[in-house]
Amino acid sequence: MTLYDLKPRFQALLRPLAGSLARAGVTANQVTLAAAAGSVGVGIIVAACAPARWPFLLLPAWLFLRMALNALDGMLAREFNQKSALGAYLNELCDVISDAALYLPVAAMAPFTPASAALVVFLATLSELAGVLGVMVGATRRYDGPMGKSDRAFVFGALGLWIGIGGDLPGWLAWLLPLVAALIALNIVNRVRRGLAEISS
Secondary structure (H helix, E strand, O other): OOHHHHHHHHHHHHHHHHHHHHHOOOOHHHHHHHHHHHHHHHHHHHHHHOOOOHHHHHHHHHHHHHHHHHHHHHHHHHHOOOOOHHHHHHHHHHHHHHHHHHHHHHHHOOOOOHHHHHHHHHHHHHHHHHHHHHHHOOOOOOOOOOOOHHHHHHHHHHHHHHHHOOOOOOHHHHHHHHHHHHHHHHHHHHHHHHHHHHHHO
16 A cells, blocks of 8 residues: 555546646646656755755645646546657656655755665666566556655655754654665565566466
């Protein structure tokens, strides 16, 4: 069970907005690019202002908005005949770029380290690669957890909120990012294993 399992309900809430965007001529690819540009912009602002804490409040707000934009681009593509090969590339590449931009600023705040943040970004990238490789071997695109994209958004959003409101950052909290990394590693194993099980069944 991951937060990704709640996506259908979230999409149902956004469906009227997707229809309005489609009627206004907004395309799925435009929404995808806007989400990536916003993520990079927010990441730069937060990193540039560190160790100031208040900019970290941008993380939970933007991560929620980005989740909505990601749902909207998918609905525009599927439900309004906007699927394209370019869109498939943009969807996967922009997600990886956005994740890196939004996770790395945490490294500026002790007790977190650049190495642990970079490890999370690296494994998150491998996780998305493992997910999309399912399609290449004849399975579906895998979204297995734990610590998929939606779960990571929750963790980093909560962490950004805690930092932003001035919450304590004790030394033991340094283990949070290695724990996230370990869960993503398990996620990668699950995506490969279940993708293989899918094509052998």
